[in-house]
Amino acid sequence: MGAAPKPINEVERLRALSEYRILGTKPEESYDNITSMAAMICHAPIALISLVDQSRQWFKSRVGCDQQQTERDISFCAHTILNPQPLIVEDALFDQRFQDNPLVREDPNIRLYAGFPLNTPNDQRIGTLCVIDRMPKSLTSIQIQVMKRLADQVVTLLELRRRSLDLLEEFCKLQDSKGLICSCSYCRKIRDGNGSWQPFEDYMMRHSTLNFSHGICQGCMSEHFPEVSRAGC
Template identity: 55%
Template sequence: MKAASIPFNEADRLHALQEYRILGTQPEQSYNDLTLIAAEVCDTPIALMSLVDENKQWFKAKVGVDVLETPRDWSFCAHAIHTFEPLIVEDALNDQRFHDNPLVCGEPNIRFYGGFPLQNNQDHRIGTLCVIDRTPKSLNKSQIKIMEALARQAVSFLDLRLRAVRLLDSYCSLDHSPNIISTCSYCRKAKNEDGQWQYLDQYLSKRSSLNFSHGVCDACMEDQFPEVLEIWKQDEKEKFRNNYRSKINSKTEG
């Protein structure tokens, strides 16, 4: 077995992979769908979204296998990340790099492998979208074209994740600015320096000379105290009637 050599930009490649913060995360439908489509399009029993870490390859999504990872030295994908071109191995038994590989000699008994690199816009190839069969085969031009498109889609999902991670990091860094109050979008409480959530009046009272009085707005009265509001409305109607009668009586007496 010939283990893949280490890419020349390995440190930058691993940094790019770590930035996604995806290793070890739970399965997600969007990635699972990509491997399902890949297996159907290429008519293979196995499809994987494989991410090549320092010492292992880890499967974010998979069809046809139960394992979550394998050693990097066994990984076909570790070979595939050396170039942006897909790595197609039609029969692993006839390839000197893989003929005695544990994944060929044992489960899942790889014969065919088609790996399509996951390459970001900085040319870091962090893994592959790959299809695997237990019998020798090849892919036609249409299948290759679709697999390349699916690999690009996988990278798009990863980039969306990265943007969300960076946005969250930015929010957390702003959270400690003296000019910003972090408030809950639902209950409108404010978070103090200890990470505790307080009612806004409590929060501001400790940080300013403001004083607060409390009441109940019309909307909250209607939502929280409908029975009180109904009595209030009845009282207002009764006052109106009494005032009206008083005016009528005054005119009559005059």
């Protein structure tokens, strides 16, 4: 088994991937809907949105797979990103590139692999939408066409994410002149004038005369400590 060679544009490819700031993010319904549709249309038990990083492939969305990532050296998707066209392996046991791969010889016992590259608008292949089966088989022309369109939809979602983040960055740069405070929509940290993200309490104590203490509100008490809440009634 040999690891896939690195693309000749690897530096630019990794830079394009980093611009989406997607690696390590939590599951999102919009991406999960695509992997679910891919699994259904191809009648496959496993479907993945795989992003190929420097040394790993990380799964933004997954159906039928418990792993969050695997090593790049054993990744089928690392082969897929070498070309703009899909990579379809009908039986990995009879493909010299993969027949000794631990993902073939051991769990998940890959036989069919069908990977569709995620081509960015700048023609950088940052990962794949793929389906996997434990049984050898082929895909129909209709399934292939649908998978190509679903892969394009993944890139559309990533582009929307990148543009939204860019707009947010520009908006946050205005906060000093406009008296605005920029907060993270997820963790609620505050971005200061130097671009650093700080906990809300730290930011407010640095920029006001306020001090903070901590307690637990009634709603959180009922949700997280129901036994204590009932005992107090």
